[in-house]
Amino acid sequence: MRKVFLIFGIAAITLVGCKNVEKNEVSTEGAPETPETVNSNITEVDSHNSENSLDWAGVYEGTTPCADCSGIKTVLDLRKDKTFILSQTYLGKPAGENEFTQTGNFVWDRAGKMIRLKTESGAFQYDVGENKLWMLDVKRNRIEGDLADMYILKKRIQ
Incomplete structure (x- = not known):
């Protein structure tokens, strides 16, 4: 029991x-x-991004790959008023035919992470990081592969 x-x-x-x-x-x-x-029920959104958190204005430089020369020396001056000066020198080409300079405006993407340069010859897109710019492909992805490091422009510290 x-x-x-x-x-x-x-x-x-x-x-x-x-x-x-x-x-x-x-x-x-x-x-x-x-x-x-x-x-x-509120999820706190972090509003920090490259546009409002980094000291992105300044001069960036690097040498990007080139199909028919030894490289393209690229100097990009980003200004706080959202204008730029882009200078490209095709290394190994005859003087006078190897230097190109473009100026214009750039815009930030909605997330404040990437910029797009509006130029006469098309558009360049970069992912903005701390003292670096990563050149992006047409799908807005960082370029990968063996030459990926060559598509990074580094900020000139003054």
């Missing part, structure tokens, strides 16, 4: 314990919104 009471007792405790767990789960569906419930 004791064993029967013991088994019933354990079963009762188990059932009561399960019911308590269900009671602890509170549904807010259909409940009126209070300041506490509204604030508990």
Whole structure:
């Protein structure tokens, strides 16, 4: 008889314990919104990005690969008023035919992470980091592979 009471007792405790767990789960569906419930549903968004957190204005330089020369010496001056000067020198080409300079405006993407230079010859896109610019491909991805490091322009520290 004791064993029967013991088994019933354990079963009762188990059932009561399960019911308590269900009671602890509170549904807010259909409940009126209070300041506490509204604030508990808010996900804090980090508004820091390259545009507003980095000292991005300045002169960046590097030598990018070239199909028919030994490289393209690239100097990009980004200014706080969102204008730029882009100078490209094709190394190994005759003087007078190897230097090109373009000026214009640039725009930030919505996330404040990438810039796009608007030039006469097309557009250049860069991912902006701490003292570096990564040249992007047409799909706005960083260039990868063996030559990936050559597509990084480094900020000239003055």
